[in-house]
Amino acid sequence: MPHPTSPGRIARTLRLASALALSATSAAFAQDVPREDTLILAANSNGPEFGSVGNANPYAPGNQVNTAPHLAYEGLFYFNSFTRETIPWLATDAVYNDAFTELVVTIRDGVTWSDGTAFTAGDVAFTLELLRQNGAGDANLSYAVDIANQLTAVTAEGNAVTIAFNGPAPRFLQDYLKMHFGNGLYILPRHVFETVEDVAAFTFFDAAKGWPLVTGAYDVTKWTSTEINMDRRDDWWGATTGFHALPEVARIIAVPFNNADRGAQLVQTDAADITRDLPVGLIRPLVQDNESIITFTGASEPFGNVDWWSTSLYFNSLAAPFDDARVRRAVGLAVDRAQLIDFAYENASEPSLTPYPAFGALADYIATAEPLAAERGLDRQDLDASAALMEDAGFGRNSAGFWEKEGVEVGGEIHSITAMGPLGTLVAEQLRRAGFNVSFVSAADSVARIRDGRAVMSLWGHHASIGDPYATLNSYTCAQVKPIGEPIYPFFSRWCNAEYDAIVEQIRVLSPDDTSAIMPLFRQAMSIWYDEVPEIPLAQWYHRLPMNTTYWTNWPTQDNPYIQPAFWLTSGAYLIANLEKAD
Amino acid sequence: MRHVLRRLALFALTIWAAATLTFVLPRLAPQNPVAEALAQASLTRGGSGTGFDQLVASYGARFGLDRPVWEQYLSYLGDIARLDLNYSISSFPTRVSDLIAQALPWTLGLLVTSTLIAFVLGSILGALVVWPGSPRWIRQVTPVFMVLSAIPYYLIGLVLVYFLAFRAGIFPIGGGRTVGAETSISLTGFVDILHHAFLPGLSIVLTSIGFWALGMRGVAISVQGEDYMTFGQARALSERRLFWQYSMRNALLPQVTTLGLSLGHILTGAILVEVIFSYPGIGNLLLRAVTQNDYFTIYGIVLVVTLGISLAMLILDLIYPLLDPRIRRTARA
Numbered sequence: 014m015p016h017p018t019s020p021g022r023i024a025r026t027l028r029l030a031s032a033l034a035l036s037a038t039s040a041a042f043a044q045d046v047p048r049e050d051t052l053i054l055a056a057n058s059n060g061p062e063f064g065s066v067g068n069a070n071p072y073a074p075g076n077q078v079n080t081a082p083h084l085a086y087e088g089l090f091y092f093n094s095f096t097r098e099t100i101p102w103l104a105t106d107a108v109y110n111d112a113f114t115e116l117v118v119t120i121r122d123g124v125t126w127s128d129g130t131a132f133t134a135g136d137v138a139f140t141l142e143l144l145r146q147n148g149a150g151d152a153n154l155s156y157a158v159d160i161a162n163q164l165t166a167v168t169a170e171g172n173a174v175t176i177a178f179n180g181p182a183p184r185f186l187q188d189y190l191k192m193h194f195g196n197g198l199y200i201l202p203r204h205v206f207e208t209v210e211d212v213a214a215f216t217f218f219d220a221a222k223g224w225p226l227v228t229g230a231y232d233v234t235k236w237t238s239t240e241i242n243m244d245r246r247d248d249w250w251g252a253t254t255g256f257h258a259l260p261e262v263a264r265i266i267a268v269p270f271n272n273a274d275r276g277a278q279l280v281q282t283d284a285a286d287i288t289r290d291l292p293v294g295l296i297r298p299l300v301q302d303n304e305s306i307i308t309f310t311g312a313s314e315p316f317g318n319v320d321w322w323s324t325s326l327y328f329n330s331l332a333a334p335f336d337d338a339r340v341r342r343a344v345g346l347a348v349d350r351a352q353l354i355d356f357a358y359e360n361a362s363e364p365s366l367t368p369y370p371a372f373g374a375l376a377d378y379i380a381t382a383e384p385l386a387a388e389r390g391l392d393r394q395d396l397d398a399s400a401a402l403m404e405d406a407g408f409g410r411n412s413a414g415f416w417e418k419e420g421v422e423v424g425g426e427i428h429s430i431t432a433m434g435p436l437g438t439l440v441a442e443q444l445r446r447a448g449f450n451v452s453f454v455s456a457a458d459s460v461a462r463i464r465d466g467r468a469v470m471s472l473w474g475h476h477a478s479i480g481d482p483y484a485t486l487n488s489y490t491c492a493q494v495k496p497i498g499e500p501i502y503p504f505f506s507r508w509c510n511a512e513y514d515a516i517v518e519q520i521r522v523l524s525p526d527d528t529s530a531i532m533p534l535f536r537q538a539m540s541i542w543y544d545e546v547p548e549i550p551l552a553q554w555y556h557r558l559p560m561n562t563t564y565w566t567n568w569p570t571q572d573n574p575y576i577q578p579a580f581w582l583t584s585g586a587y588l589i590a591n592l593e594k595a596d
Numbered sequence: 597m598r599h600v601l602r603r604l605a606l607f608a609l610t611i612w613a614a615a616t617l618t619f620v621l622p623r624l625a626p627q628n629p630v631a632e633a634l635a636q637a638s639l640t641r642g643g644s645g646t647g648f649d650q651l652v653a654s655y656g657a658r659f660g661l662d663r664p665v666w667e668q669y670l671s672y673l674g675d676i677a678r679l680d681l682n683y684s685i686s687s688f689p690t691r692v693s694d695l696i697a698q699a700l701p702w703t704l705g706l707l708v709t710s711t712l713i714a715f716v717l718g719s720i721l722g723a724l725v726v727w728p729g730s731p732r733w734i735r736q737v738t739p740v741f742m743v744l745s746a747i748p749y750y751l752i753g754l755v756l757v758y759f760l761a762f763r764a765g766i767f768p769i770g771g772g773r774t775v776g777a778e779t780s781i782s783l784t785g786f787v788d789i790l791h792h793a794f795l796p797g798l799s800i801v802l803t804s805i806g807f808w809a810l811g812m813r814g815v816a817i818s819v820q821g822e823d824y825m826t827f828g829q830a831r832a833l834s835e836r837r838l839f840w841q842y843s844m845r846n847a848l849l850p851q852v853t854t855l856g857l858s859l860g861h862i863l864t865g866a867i868l869v870e871v872i873f874s875y876p877g878i879g880n881l882l883l884r885a886v887t888q889n890d891y892f893t894i895y896g897i898v899l900v901v902t903l904g905i906s907l908a909m910l911i912l913d914l915i916y917p918l919l920d921p922r923i924r925r926t927a928r929a
Binding site for chain 1: 625627628631632633634635636646647648649650651652654655658685686687688689690695698762765769770771772773775870871874875876880881883884886887888
């Protein structure tokens with residue numbers, strides 16, 4: 014009996030489908046710019062898509078310009094945290110008066126915006142004044158309140174921008190005018206923004222108009238939720254004036270990073286040239302199995318460079334029982350950093366006894382602080398000392414072996430982001446063995462809990478000090494503290510000490526280069542800090558970025574550390590300008 | 597006519613109830629979505645964080661979140677009536693309608709197509725399994741699909757990605773199209789999209805065929821025993837005609853009901869597939885909106901899903917009489 018289907022027909026259909034699928038490989042990278050002239054970045058994203066698409070205004074709330082469009086913006090100066098070198102770019106010089114109440118910045122001649130208009134001191138003055146006035150008024154622009162709290166006036170005359178402060182501001186130049194990590198202000202074109210009524214709502218993106226107007230070598234030509242294209246302008250001022258060679262990258266394409274697995278896949282298949290951070294477990298086999306993929310340290314541990322985000326176990330010092338310094342110190346004595354490095358980072362990291370990143374500029378300060386930790390036994394695990402402290406604080410062990418007082422166990426959840434998972438799980442286990450009933454949690458609302466003080470402990474980094482210790486010291490002052498339930502950002506330690514504050518205030522008015530004056534004050538402040546233990550420093554944080562040399566070379570490495578390789582930082586444009594085509 | 601009006605009224609009531617629940621539920625979480633969005637954007641920035649509260653307040657006012665809840669609710673209902681889905685909090689200044697419009701075609705294209713392919717293949721397979729004289733290989737292949745249907749499609753997806761994309765390099769690892777590919781409508785672009793959709797689509801088809809085959813098999817067995825089948829054989833009607841016009845057609849009605857329901861739920865089932873294959877569809881958009889407490893995007897997506905399911909049910913209710921003359925005769929009687 015004949016059947017209504019025909020296997021032959023089915024087979025023919027399948028063959029046709031396969032041919033179609035395979036022919037689609039010819040559609041791969043259908044570009045007018047060859048792959049070897051294109052740099053592909055796997056950039057920060059909300060899952061498989063970019064957020065805040067089309068918002069090129071670096072001061073609009075919630076903007077994610079530093080996904081990739083920031084690579085078209087340039088800074089007045091760049092700062093190399095490896096070598097402590099300041100690289101003049103749009104500006105040539107910056108000089109303070111003796112009291113650090115006035116700063117004069119000299120703008121470089123010959124710089125132009127992408128529409129050909131001259132870039133002037135007026136643009137710099139306009140940008141700072143815009144932020145200052147907004148901070149004193151609507152306060153709906155990023156950095157505005159920061160600027161308003163420090164500046165009294167900004168004027169421009171010729172090539173000079175004069176910035177007047179309401180008090181000594183010796184770090185304003187470093188923190189706001191030098192592009193490094195997340196620091197540095199982008200300058201806005203006055204001739205566009207002076208006509209904008211609501212700057213916070215102004216997105217500054219229109220490819221047809223050539224917006225965003227930038228001084229950088231690239232125009233943003235395409236911006237969707239899955240791809241950002243930036244094409245080189247051959248009339249970039251840097252090349253036409255002879256200041257710097259035209260970047261060899263003709264087109265930058267940013268695609269969503271999504272997650273570490275996808276990032277590793279992209280770079281391994283040459284579909285990306287550099288990605289966001291990868292964990293040790295992914296990057297080790299990646300570089301060891303692929304000659305074309307390198308890291309800052311080549312194919313060797315730690316597979317990356319130190320970042321400002323050194324990691325600590327933070328306490329909510331307003332929440333019992335962690336409002337008791339003895340309890341905080343007892344927790345600190347339960348931590349075995351060597352074991353954390355061994356298991357969480359596969360021995361490819363460094364323990365940290367201080368809240369500072371191990372940059373060269375901070376080496377002397379770290380060397381001063383570490384003995385202070387050692388004197389208090391905070392440089393090693395000592396379960397007996399930990400137990401003694403808890404008993405001194407009035408706690409006893411219950412039947413489950415956990416510390417308890419008046420029926421309440423000492424413990425809680427350690428909250429953090431998922432990237433902290435390996436570290437957090439180990440820390441929790443170490444603390445449990447020392448009698449603290451804790452667990453590690455990384456939930457969708459973990460960051461909100463940490464920020465609002467609803468988490469008693471958290472794992473987090475620091476984005477503060479790079480060149481001198483003030484920024485980190487300042488993050489522990491009483492001004493940063495709010496009651497539980499009120500959000501504080503970006504510093505989460507709700508610890509306050511008036512004596513400590515007074516010392517930090519003295520450091521605030523000193524030049525960051527005045528190490529001899531800062532050091533004794535630093536030692537005093539850190540002595541109080543280690544007595545009180547607002548947090549437990551654990552490990553350095555490394556940017557482990559895979560860099561694919563198939564198409565591009567001259568990536569920053571430990572042998573050639575000309576800038577931070579993290580392209581999403583405000584120094585990203587300098588990185589791009591120095592990449593070279595592979596042979 | 598009365599039937600149509602009744603169904604339309606039920607449709608409107610369903611939309612209202614879903615919209616109200618959707619408005620209330622996200623707000624039970626203690627997070628401030630504006631603060632979350634601004635904190636997320638600030639994670640890599642410097643600055644002392646001074647003024648964060650003011651920024652949150654002014655940004656929140658832009659979304660009307662500073663108004664009393666009842667006022668926000670009424671405004672929300674009015675927006676829905678006008679299909680104005682407001683701005684996305686986490687992706688400002690993109691409008692929610694634009695986010696959904698960008699994401700929906702990917703989800704519909706992938707999941708609707710895959711579901712329909714699985715439906716057609718599975719229904720044919722299920723009917724053939726019980727058809728006397730169907731080739732032996734049908735009976736050998738069908739259990740394989742039954743087993744596959746017990747495996748979560750995202751596991752199949754991971755296996756396909758590993759072998760066919762990562763190892764063999766025949767298909768891309770993820771994404772909706774090739775990096776840098778032209779977005780204009782062209783044959784090359786269409787083939788590129790198909791190329792990227794093949795693996796996610798295949799994972800859905802492989803794990804869904806068994807489900808449809810099983811359902812169809814059950815109904816087809818009972819149809820085989822109907823008098824009209826016996827009469828058709830007695831009248832020496834061709835096998836092809838008996839199979840397609842009598843057996844399949846009568847067994848299809850319950851399958852169509854299930855198809856309508858599953859198409860309506862496609863959007864909610866898209867999440868895992870889109871996460872694994874980095875597919876820029878509604879599932880991923882919803883996941884992000886929920887984790888970031890982006891109220892307006894959540895409202896918009898749920899509205900779309902509710903509309904989709906309700907519309908699917910409405911259409912099914914209205915076309916049933918066309919599919920089954922018995923329902924038409926009953927209604928007239």
